[in-house]
Amino acid sequence: MQRLSKLLVVLSLIAVLALAACTAPAAAPTGEQAAAGGQAAGGVTMSFWTRDSNQEQVRALVDAWNESHPNKIEITVIPASEYMTKVGASVGAGAPPDLMAVDLIYVPQFAAAGQLTDITDLAKALPYFEQLSPSHVRLATYDGKIFGLPFNAEGSYLMYNKGLFKQAGLDPENPPKTWGEIADAAAKIRALGDDIYGFYFSGSCAGCNAFTFMPLIWASGGDVLSDDGATATLTDPNVAAALEFYRQMWADDLIPPGARADTGTDFANAFTTGKIGMVGTGAFAINNIKTNFPEIEFGATFLPGAEGGASSFAGGDSIAIPAGSKYPNEAFEFIKWATSDEVQLEYYAKLNNLPVRTDLAKNEYFAADPRLTVAAEAMAMGKTPYTVVYNQLFNDANGPWLKMIQTAVFDGKVEEAVNTAQEEFTKILSGQ
Amino acid sequence: MATASSAIVKPARRGATLSQRRMIAGLLFVLPAVIFTLTMFIFPLIMTGWMSLHNWPLLGQATFLGLQNYVDMINxxxxxxxxxxxxxxxxxxxxxxxxxxxxxxxxxxxxxxxxxxxxxxxxxxxxxxxxxxxxxxxxxxxxxxxxxxxxxxxxxxxxxxxxxxxxxxxxxxxxxxxxxxxxxxxxxxxxxxxxxxxxxxxxxxxxxxxxxxxxxxxxxxxxxxxxxxxxxxxxxxxxxxxxxxxxxxxxxxxxxxxxxxxxxxxxxxxxxxxxxxxxxxxxxxxxxxxxxxxxxxxxxxxxxxxx
Missing domain, CATH: 1.10.3720.10 (MetI-like)
Structure with missing residues (x-):
């Protein structure tokens, strides 16, 4: 029966968006606003929207703020997959939240549509402005103005199984530093047994490979877009070389065959079987494995380039003040507080979350676990593509980015893959 | 809602014939379904039709395109x-x-x-x-x-x-x-x-x-x-x-x-x-x-x- 009403669902979804866009009071998904508003003696109550992916961290942070400040924050958690449409509808209705956290890749799109408050002067007045995650700040900059600041950070790096390294006669304290070394180590680990593989990547997951494959290109000195995000640069030889590196590992059977079908469901799980030698992943995985799979001894190292070097995809959320915010100044106070030394250490680092400041990548809490420092340093040197059509280019499961990787790695047609993707990227970029 | 329905019912009680009253009662019975269909289907459908004539981005202003979206479908x-x-x-x-x-x-x-x-x-x-x-x-x-x-x-x-x-x-x-x-x-x-x-x-x-x-x-x-x-x-x-x-x-x-x-x-x-x-x-x-x-x-x- 659900199938029967599918068109209706799609239609009504679109219509709900449209409704919200046309009528004034948007269905803002908050319940206690009125009640909470009365209680804040002398202060205001700000609405703050965030996605569910990192809600624990955000909740702890907001609770701490509310305990110590007259201006209160009321948080609304929205599923990540619906975040953009929800925010888009509320912004269109002229009833946006007072403050919002948003995946940093979408900030250019919001800024370009004129939906965010310019916070350039306030941001630049922060004593630690220069130390804020450069990738976040770069993506939050539009037309020379700053529209957001880093709120939550994630950096990709190479995770490896030290136990398998030892068994394969590799030095677990000396992880691979070039593609050649990764392939060699993967081959030695593969030789350990039928169901043990050297390397893993989610072959049908677009976003996973933006996160873990793109840094290989950057570390070799290549790129996928020009700095201004206007031109595709997939014909850069470093792109083809990185694809060829994966293709060879796939052809040599160093990657589990099922990786090809993985739409991301196994992105975080494959390594936890203890039968995968190396995988590109993010800081989130460290806590998960330490807590749930204590028997796996693992290390973290940077994602390298062909002949050395290192890079990372700097991800996470930026925090911004929507154009219609009722309390922009109060909202900035929260941003300032969240990025301060004390909060970055006590509510980020202490809880195993990466600080959003490069000067705090090395800190007393991470000293106990060097793997967190690797992730934090990876984030600090990380890059992120700057484009207002990020979803269409990189995140779309049916888009040109994933198609390029699949055609090159699984079908072995590297050149054709690169040329087609370059064409499709150019087409999407010109349609802006 | 209550006032609206009583406004309909009252005149019916005064001068209506039995069949008219029955018809009105019948209409009242189907009213919830009609309202449901209107709000959940007919109105969204009209809205969808209206949107389909626009370039309607998630963020920013919609612009009227006429039938351009339908023309684009051909290619x-x-x-x-x-x-x-x-x-x-x-x-x-x-x-x-x-x-x-x-x-x-x-x-x-x-x-x-x-x-x-x-x-x-x-x-x-x-x-x-x-x-x-x-x-x-x-x-x-x-x-x-x-x-x-x-x-x-x-x-x-x-x-x-x-x-x-x-x-x-x-x-x-x-x-x-x-x-x-x-x-x-x-x-x-x-x-x-x-x-x-x-x-x-x-x-x-x-x-x-x-x-x-x-x-x-x-x-x-x-x-x-x-x-x-x-x-x-x-x-x-x-x-x-x-x-x-x-x-x-x-x-x-x-x-x-x-x-x-x-x-x-x-x-x-x-x-x-x-x-x-x-x-x-x-x-x-x-x-x-x-x-x-x-x-x-x-x-x-x-x-x-x-x-």
Whole structure:
């Protein structure tokens, strides 16, 4: 029966968006606003929207703020997959939240549509402005103005199984530093047994490979877009070389065959079987494995380039003040507080979350676990593509980015893959 | 609401005839359904039509385009490919659903003790959400932990686990199996209801005349099930044409975008590319196609039998 009403669902979804866009009071998904508003003696109550992916961290942070400040924050958690449409509808209705956290890749799109408050002067007045995650700040900059600041950070790096390294006669304290070394180590680990593989990547997951494959290109000195995000640069030889590196590992059977079908469901799980030698992943995985799979001894190292070097995809959320915010100044106070030394250490680092400041990548809490420092340093040197059509280019499961990787790695047609993707990227970029 | 309805009722009490009063009472009874249909279907439909005439981005202002979205569809290769793929899928998935549903309906259309248990078992998958059941099948089909590969390996039918969802034909086969499993119970219940609506006297009369089981089946049951078949077929075909969840979850439209259905393409345009206006235009076209298909099916299977 659900199938029967599918068109209706799609239609009504679109219509709900449209409704919200046309009528004034948007269905803002908050319940206690009125009640909470009365209680804040002398202060205001700000609405703050965030996605569910990192809600624990955000909740702890907001609770701490509310305990110590007259201006209160009321948080609304929205599923990540619906975040953009929800925010888009509320912004269109002229009833946006007072403050919002948003995946940093979408900030250019919001800024370009004129939906965010310019916070350039306030941001630049922060004593630690220069130390804020450069990738976040770069993506939050539009037309020379700053529209957001880093709120939550994630950096990709190479995770490896030290136990398998030892068994394969590799030095677990000396992880691979070039593609050649990764392939060699993967081959030695593969030789350990039928169901043990050297390397893993989610072959049908677009976003996973933006996160873990793109840094290989950057570390070799290549790129996928020009700095201004206007031109595709997939014909850069470093792109083809990185694809060829994966293709060879796939052809040599160093990657589990099922990786090809993985739409991301196994992105975080494959390594936890203890039968995968190396995988590109993010800081989130460290806590998960330490807590749930204590028997796996693992290390973290940077994602390298062909002949050395290192890079990372700097991800996470930026925090911004929507154009219609009722309390922009109060909202900035929260941003300032969240990025301060004390909060970055006590509510980020202490809880195993990466600080959003490069000067705090090395800190007393991470000293106990060097793997967190690797992730934090990876984030600090990380890059992120700057484009207002990020979803269409990189995140779309049916888009040109994933198609390029699949055609090159699984079908072995590297050149054709690169040329087609370059064409499709150019087409999407010109349609802006 | 209360004031509005009493305003309608009052004058009726004063001077209305009995039939007028009955009519008004009847209208009041259907009012909730009318309101529901208006707000949940008619109004969204009008809104969708309106949006389809615009360039309607998620963020920023909508601009009027006229029929440009519909013109753009002509050169949208993926749209045509998706429509064709959806048609193929519908043609492939419908026969197994019906053959199996008919067979199951025959089996459970007996008065044997405990037959209700089987009806329930066959119907259970219908109750599961399609998203949930698709995820279930993803794990059943998994190459490392999936039970299907495990069984095939244990029976020595295959040497290595099959990666079901990366090959267009294998993926299509796997999805069809999963959907038949998921929906056959629904068609079975419809057909069963149709079978039970046929008066027993007809069979008894035929039996007296010496008709065999097979003859009773083909000459009495099948012709009299015509309108039930029409209903079940229309519902099933519409459902298949609107297929989305199973492809979104099981193949993500892959490999190489070969399993993108029409609704999947609408979803992509609306919620991945944020082209809400174009997505609305695609929805309208799909609605028209489905309307035409349903009319054709109902015409072909029109039934004038009464008993």
């Amino acid at each position: 949208d290769h993926q749209f045509w490919a998706s429509l064709w793929f959806t048609t193929q899928y519908t043609l492939l998935v419908t026969p197994p659903i019906f053959i199996l549903a008919f067979a199951l309906a025959l089996l459970v259309n007996t008065a044997l003790r405990g037959v209700g248990v089987f009806r329930t078992i066959y119907f259970i998958p219908v109750v599961i959400g399609l998203g949930t059941s698709s995820l279930l099948w993803v794990w059943l089909l998994n190459d490392r932990v999936g039970i299907i590969n495990g069984i095939l390996l244990d029976l020595n039918l295959i040497e290595r686990p099959i990666i079901w969802l990366v090959d267009k034909n294998l993926a299509m086969f796997a999805i069809i199996v999963s959907i038949v499993w998921k929906t056959v119970g629904f068609s079975m219940i419809l057909l069963l209801a149709g079978m039970q609506a046929i008066p027993d006297e007809l069979y008894q009369a035929a039996e007296v005349d010496g008709a065999s089981y097979w003859q009773r089946l083909t000459h009495i049951m099948l012709p009299l099930l015509r309108s039930t078949f029409a209903l079940a077929l229309v519902l099933s075909v519409i459902g298949s044409y609107l297929a989305f969840d199973q492809f979104y979850i099981m193949t993500r439209g892959g490999p190489q975008n070969q399993t993108i259905t029409a609704v999947y393409w609408i979803f992509n345009n609306s919620f991945t590319y944020y082209k809400l206006g174009y997505g609305a235009a695609l929805s309208i076209v799909l609605l028209v196609i489905l309307g035409v298909l349903s009319i054709i099916q109902l015409r072909v299977l029109r039934d004038e039998t009464t008993y």
